[in-house]
Amino acid sequence: MDYNNLPKDKFVFAKREGKIADKKLETKPIGSFRDAMRRFRKNKSSVAAAVIILILFLYAFIVPMASHYTIEDRDGYYKMLRPRSKLFSWLGWDGCMKQQESQAGYDYYGSIGFEYGQSAIRSVQGKEIDANTGNPIYQVYVDSYEVVGFTYVDLVKEEYEALKEYQSKTGIQVVYPMPANYKTDFVAVTNGANLWYMLADESDKTSGEARDHDEEGRPIYVANYLKKSNKTYGQYDSIRLNIPGDGDDGQYYVYAVKNQTGYHLRVLYKEYYRYVHGYYADHLFGTNQHGQDIFVCLAYGARLSFLLAICVSVINLFIGVIYGAIEGYYGGVADMIMERITEILDGMPFIVVATLFQMHLSRKVGPVVSLIFAFVLAGWLGIAYRVRTQFYRFKNQEYVLAARTLGASDKRLIFRHILPNSVGTIITGTVLIIPSVIFSESMLTYLGIVNMETSGYTSVGTLLSHGQTYMSTNPHILLFPALFISLLEIAFNLFGNGLRDAFNPSLRGADE
Amino acid sequence: MLKYVLKRIALMFVVFFIIATMCFVLIKLLPVPTIKVQGRDANLVLQKREQMGYNKPIMTQYAIYWKNIFNFKKSDGSFGWSPDFGLGEQMYISQPVFDVLKEKLPYTIVVNLYSILIAIPLGLLLGIYAALRKNKWQDHVVSTAVMLVVSVPSYVYAFLVQYFLCYKFGWFSLTVASRETANFFSWTMFKSMFPAILSLSFGTIAYLCRFSRAELSEVLTGDYLLLARTKGLTKTQAITRHAMRNAMVPILPMILGEFIGILSGSLIIEGIFSIPGIGKLLITSIELRDYNFFMSLTFFYTLIGLAGTLVTDLSYGFIDPRIKMGAK
Numbered sequence: 001m002d003y004n005n006l007p008k009d010k011f012v013f014a015k016r017e018g019k020i021a022d023k024k025l026e027t028k029p030i031g032s033f034r035d036a037m038r039r040f041r042k043n044k045s046s047v048a049a050a051v052i053i054l055i056l057f058l059y060a061f062i063v064p065m066a067s068h069y070t071i072e073d074r075d076g077y078y079k080m081l082r083p084r085s086k087l088f089s090w091l092g093w094d095g096c097m098k099q100q101e102s103q104a105g106y107d108y109y110g111s112i113g114f115e116y117g118q119s120a121i122r123s124v125q126g127k128e129i130d131a132n133t134g135n136p137i138y139q140v141y142v143d144s145y146e147v148v149g150f151t152y153v154d155l156v157k158e159e160y161e162a163l164k165e166y167q168s169k170t171g172i173q174v175v176y177p178m179p180a181n182y183k184t185d186f187v188a189v190t191n192g193a194n195l196w197y198m199l200a201d202e203s204d205k206t207s208g209e210a211r212d213h214d215e216e217g218r219p220i221y222v223a224n225y226l227k228k229s230n231k232t233y234g235q236y237d238s239i240r241l242n243i244p245g246d247g248d249d250g251q252y253y254v255y256a257v258k259n260q261t262g263y264h265l266r267v268l269y270k271e272y273y274r275y276v277h278g279y280y281a282d283h284l285f286g287t288n289q290h291g292q293d294i295f296v297c298l299a300y301g302a303r304l305s306f307l308l309a310i311c312v313s314v315i316n317l318f319i320g321v322i323y324g325a326i327e328g329y330y331g332g333v334a335d336m337i338m339e340r341i342t343e344i345l346d347g348m349p350f351i352v353v354a355t356l357f358q359m360h361l362s363r364k365v366g367p368v369v370s371l372i373f374a375f376v377l378a379g380w381l382g383i384a385y386r387v388r389t390q391f392y393r394f395k396n397q398e399y400v401l402a403a404r405t406l407g408a409s410d411k412r413l414i415f416r417h418i419l420p421n422s423v424g425t426i427i428t429g430t431v432l433i434i435p436s437v438i439f440s441e442s443m444l445t446y447l448g449i450v451n452m453e454t455s456g457y458t459s460v461g462t463l464l465s466h467g468q469t470y471m472s473t474n475p476h477i478l479l480f481p482a483l484f485i486s487l488l489e490i491a492f493n494l495f496g497n498g499l500r501d502a503f504n505p506s507l508r509g510a511d512e
Numbered sequence: 513m514l515k516y517v518l519k520r521i522a523l524m525f526v527v528f529f530i531i532a533t534m535c536f537v538l539i540k541l542l543p544v545p546t547i548k549v550q551g552r553d554a555n556l557v558l559q560k561r562e563q564m565g566y567n568k569p570i571m572t573q574y575a576i577y578w579k580n581i582f583n584f585k586k587s588d589g590s591f592g593w594s595p596d597f598g599l600g601e602q603m604y605i606s607q608p609v610f611d612v613l614k615e616k617l618p619y620t621i622v623v624n625l626y627s628i629l630i631a632i633p634l635g636l637l638l639g640i641y642a643a644l645r646k647n648k649w650q651d652h653v654v655s656t657a658v659m660l661v662v663s664v665p666s667y668v669y670a671f672l673v674q675y676f677l678c679y680k681f682g683w684f685s686l687t688v689a690s691r692e693t694a695n696f697f698s699w700t701m702f703k704s705m706f707p708a709i710l711s712l713s714f715g716t717i718a719y720l721c722r723f724s725r726a727e728l729s730e731v732l733t734g735d736y737l738l739l740a741r742t743k744g745l746t747k748t749q750a751i752t753r754h755a756m757r758n759a760m761v762p763i764l765p766m767i768l769g770e771f772i773g774i775l776s777g778s779l780i781i782e783g784i785f786s787i788p789g790i791g792k793l794l795i796t797s798i799e800l801r802d803y804n805f806f807m808s809l810t811f812f813y814t815l816i817g818l819a820g821t822l823v824t825d826l827s828y829g830f831i832d833p834r835i836k837m838g839a840k
Contacts, residue, residue, distance in 0.1 A: 340527075347531050347821075349813040351779060355798050355806070356538050439665050443780055446667065447795055468671065468784065472679045482668045490663040 036424065036502040046498020052491040056484070060302035063295065068279065071300045071458060075281070075291035077151060077269055080474045082144040083286040083294075095286070096122050096143050106138045107219040111197045112149035114221050115176065116268055120146035145281060148269045150176060150193040156262035163265075166275055174271045177225040177253035193266050197221040227251040285480045289470060294463070294480055301460040302484065304452065305438045308368065312375040313433040319376070320383025321426060325414050327384065328391025335388075342385075345378045350440065353377055355449055367450050375437055383429045390422035424503025431499055435492035442485055460485055517826055524818050535810045536577065539803050540570045577807075609808045612793065617775070619688070620782065620789035622696045623705050624774035627712035632767055634713070635720025642721065643728035644751070654721065661718035670711040670784045677707050688787050708785040712778060716770065723766060728759040761835075765827040772820035776813055 030038075040046060064070070084095030101109065106121070113119025126139035155163065167174055179196040256263040274280050285294035327338045354374040361370035394400065395418060403417050438460075444450040445461025452459040460481050467478030544566070565573050642654040661669075677684050684707050694700040702709075731737070732755055740750040775790075782791035790809070797805035828835050 343527050344530050347527050347814055347818050348535075349776075349810065349817055351794065352535060352806075352810045352813060356535070359542050360538065435663075442665065443667070447779060447783055449795070449798055464667065464671075471671065471675055475675060478671055478675075482671055486664040486668050489665060490660060493659065493663040 032423075036499075040498055040502035043498045043501065045494050046502075049491040049494035049498065052487065053495060056302065056488055056491070057306060060299050060306050063299035064303060067293070067296050067299075068277070069283075069293040069296045071292060071297055073292060075273075075287065077148045077291070078145070078273070078281050078283075078287055079291045080144070080289055080470065080477065081281070081283050081287040083284060083476050083480070084145065084282060085284055086282075094143075095145050095283075096141050098125070099140055099142050101138045101140050103136050103138075106136075106140065108194065109140065109142055109147070110219055111221055112146060112194055115150075115196055116173070118146060120149065144286075145270070150196070150266055151269045151272070152193050152264060153267055153272065154259070154262060154264050160256065160263045160265070163275065172271055172274075174267050174275055175255050175265050176268055177223075177255055178257060178266050180224050180226045197224055226254045286474075286476045288463070288466060288477045289474075294477065297458055297463060298460070298481055298484055301458050301463055301481070302488075304368070304457055304459050305441055308372065308375075308441055309434040309437040311372055312379060312437045313430045315372070315376050316380040316383060316433055317426065317430045320380035320429075321387055321419070323380065324384035324387025325391060325419060328388035329395055329410070329414050329418070331392075331395075342381055346381055348378060350374075350378065351444075351449070354440075354444055358450055362450075367452055371441065371444070371450055375440070379433060379437070382433075383426060386425045386429055387419075387422050390425065391418055394418045394421050424500075428496055428500045428503060431492070432496040435489050435496070438485070438492075439489060513829065520822055520826060524822050528815055528818055531814050532811055533574065535814070536574050536807060537570055539807050539810070540573065542801075542803060609805055612805070613790070613808065613812070616788060616790050616793050618691070618696055619787050620777035620791065621774055622701070623708050623782075623787055623789065624712065624777055626702065626705065627709045628716060628770050628774060630709065631713040631716035632720065632770070635717040636724050636763070638717065639721040639724030640728055640756075642725045643732065646729050646732075651725075655725070658718045658722045658725075661714050662722060666711065666715050666778070667780050667784060669714045670708075670781055673707045673711045674784060677710075686786075688785065705785075705787070708781055708787055711785075712781050720763075720766070724759065724763050727762055728755060731755045731759045734758070761828070761832045764831050765824045768827050769820050769824040772816060772823055776816045 082095045082097050083093055085093045099105075106124075109120045113121065120142050122141045122143055124138055124140055128137045128139075129135070130137055163174060166172075176196070179192070256265045258264075270280065283293050283295065285298065288294055288297065323338065327335045354371065357370040357374040357377075358367065361373060391414075400413060400417055403413055408417065441450075441459065442461035442464065445452050445459040446465045447461075448465065450459075450461075453462050463481040464478065464485075467475075467481060470477050544561075561567065565576050568576075638654055638658075642651045642658075645651045674686075678686050685704050687704065688708075689701050689704040694704075732751075734755075737750055737755055740754050741747070745753070777789050777791045779791035779795065781787070782789045783795060786792070790812075793805065794809045794813075796802070797809060
């Protein structure tokens, strides 16, 4: 065949109309993000960590809105209540505490429940006789919610009437008779509202024979209420609830004492609390020494930490990327000058920076904003360093040269061609800023350098420092903030490691 | 090499000088604490302020400050005086800063020294062990524990140690023995500091363990190790003579950095265990607005930090002769 003179009619146009395009890919393309996600999902511990972070995050943002307690609710009576959870009460999470009590204390705690039916003492775990004095010592398991017992309150007339109406409508007794002026031998408690009783035959105590207790050592209580023959007599005005024996002998119990402003009454605090708030007190993490709910306080602190950390990491991301990109891309003199600046910023001790910002700015812009400044001042150095390294690695590669030859501007080269290479390290670095900011913030507030305890918010560090004061007697105040921050740090570190591995293409296929 | 070292040291001092100047100006710009005493005492405070040059321009004061630092012969302390401003709590009243520093520094150093002396061998051993048993259950146990300890904030262990060892079991006292009654290196002192030492070492152990595991396991995959084995060295010989020596190149500078770091101590651990060290001093000086102390401590911390970085950087060249320092 003569290849030089091929007949023209043998040629046919393959395609004359329409555009020539590549065939569609048969398989799905996998971009670097999708690839990273796929590898991340394979890492079970990181996925678990991500879920934990999400839960803690939701906790921090939902609880302050959803809970009926707020951080400003400070209950003067329900202080340092133990954590109580209905779901996990079998785990010992039942609001009770172990306590060592003398006979008088045992009688006292027993009396609180004796009057209204639910004992403050859940169980007696042991009884010893003190070798020196011969007095018994009880190991009792008391319900911290019941220990408060009764308190005195002062109400104005309208409030008193409303309370009376509430009582008659619901049938729940809130107001109890006033005790007569009498002292028992329990001296540790100044709250006289609980001392409503006399022990049977107490006068015989001097003879040495404890006849006020039955054979098993249980006290025999005799009500010692204030009585008046005329219920409207003088300054007294009492409501009478159904107490057997009241008024039989022409003597009435006194439920309220009139004073200048209104009425002085003795109430069962548990029921009074419910009357005021509409629910019984129930604190999942207990309460602290101010009577604040720790579950809510911790959520407020966590919310602040999260917001602060996210804010800081986003700002650091921007500064770090731009600074590192300029340093790495232009190099030379610009790089040298900028490196010296980073050196100076890096040399400043963080604690000093934070303190100075706090002292100079906290009055003008508030402690949180000045803390953000302190974190931002040197916080972006890590990201800038990483971005700079990536730029040094990629800026002289052929594809960059090709783009430059095609006329791409510096901006385009930086952001479209070189920066995407370091997306993995940038994301990992940004995520890992969050736990370090949360840790530093809790440290600064713990040390008291930053004071966040102004009205309306608190921080985890403040909670920790309060908790430490009561560590020996009430460890739960410290436990939950410490647990929270440990869990958060562990989860973030696992999550960050998972991300780092996921974005590291050299590990592709390593675990398959 | 010497030229490079000298250059780095000179650069360090330039950076230090810039930071120090910035901090000095910023601290001097802070509002002067109000005089809380009245009458004649207030006048005395004002006089003292005048005498100490507080009414001069800030840069003049700065020059005086540097002059005082290098004036070691002066008996009244070269770092300035803690000002008697009638603050109410006059903790360091009329005590030269330098003397207080000299008094507090040993506590910090001793606690940290003990802690790294415990932490370094333990951390290294655990790390080496984990690297040698890589991907076996021993490695997984060590790595998981290390991950937990590295993540959990140091004060959380401090709380745990304090709660269990000091309160619950009552093995250790809550306060540190005073230097009048016990020597710094005596058993009493060690025992009273033990909870703090323990809490400080956790972090270092975990950090060192993770680092040495990573380094050693990377070295162990090297071809020269295979060559060493094929030459006829036993596994132990190959590891101790070849792998360990190479793995130590990045580990040793890190340990050196830790040693420099013992001077600055740990603010939070000293706070929790009420060790009267330098960290506590910083917190107190901030609380009392005792700016002279705060300034001196700022200078001190900055210098320690910079020196730590410098020593770590330079030590690479000394430890491994293959690393050419200052080479482009």
